[in-house]
Amino acid sequence: MTIRVVVADDQELVRSGFAMILDVQEDIEVVAEVGDGASAVEAVARLAPDVVLLDIRMPVLDGIEACRRISAGGACRTVMLTTFDSDEYVYEALHAGASGFLLKDVRRDDLVHAVRVVAAGESLLAPSVARRLIEEYTAVTARPAGARALSEDRLQVLTARERETLLHLGRGLSNAEIAAALTVSEHTVKSHVGNVLGKLGLRDRIQAVICAYETGLIAAGSPSGE
Template sequence: MDTIRVLLADDQRLVRAGFATMLSVEDDIEVVGQVTNGQEAVDFAASQDVDVVLMDVQMPVMDGIRATELVTAEGRGKVIILTTFERDDYLFDAIRGGASGFLLKNADPEDLVAAVRAVAGGYALLAPEVTVRVIQQFASQLGGRNSPPAQRQPSPEQQQKQALLAPLTQREKEVLTCMAAGLSNAELATKLSLAEATVKSHVSSLLAKIQVRDRVQAVVFAYESGFIRPGE
């Protein structure tokens, strides 16, 4: 397996040092750079071969949200957002900006390593705690738009998304509902009494049908389409 090249972007030296120490003991992971702001992250990713960027949100010069947008738009690497929930309102913006995962800064070393490997392998990752906060933030953004279904007229964008839901099987809809609640594949398998391999197959199928690239985007889709409504 090729070595996963990781860039650390955080304005706190101790945080960078801690993550570097956690990752440096892994044979298949190499920390190729450490930067202190979003602009440096964008510049580094543009000039060096980077697989995964561990991106802080609040940084000087350029914040992690804008940096994520620029890095992912150019295909310069996958981004995992690191958060302490000091700015919950950034999380949903980061999803829209192309982030592939969210991780708490106090995550266990094994969770950090697993997240880097998962995202490098093309998967998306939402820590359960982060999923809850993203959903809460999304609900607050919707605000007054949560009128009763009988009075709500779907927007043209919502109608397009709802059309993509039509081909989903009942099982795929159950999987999407569970994904929106933040369940992992293992938790999905237990809840739905399925083999984990079967769950992975359902997830891949529904992602293709609703035309999103990963689980993170699927959660966004579930809410934006009206398939899941905040508070349900």
């Protein structure tokens, strides 16, 4: 199945560069290139792509509002693009319904991988963005030791393998990467991920990342994610 993509960025060189990288892939087709958020919303409504790459800072309509409208209007999944890993709009983008967040200096292979991962229904954050998100999250939600202990108790509902799965989710691994780490099939990983989200009452993988840090399963600020 071909993954249909819209690329939205007000910088023509960036937009055309991403489009060229993606369009040469056998399983990806760029169906539109646009330079502002309003045009992105219109293109998604008209062409029904699977994934849209949205620059956060665009004229006419910014990427955050475009993401919000696109997410509310259908099944198209969004990947937000920025030049800043400390962008203050990361939270807003995720809350608007973004499925992924990448820096514009992303490597060619990582860009292609991100589109495929998001099109498959998974969420993805660039590692540096994930670290920034977690650092800011833990800073504004610092709680006393008693509250942290209570959060750790949440993980008691997980089996040992589900706990391992949450650990790898917290490190930002895809299902394929988790399968390799645990030496199991991707189908088994999908079952574990579903169990983790269901048992912990989490909406998606991004909430699982936050949960892994919030409960202390992964120490915030650790360069290795351990």
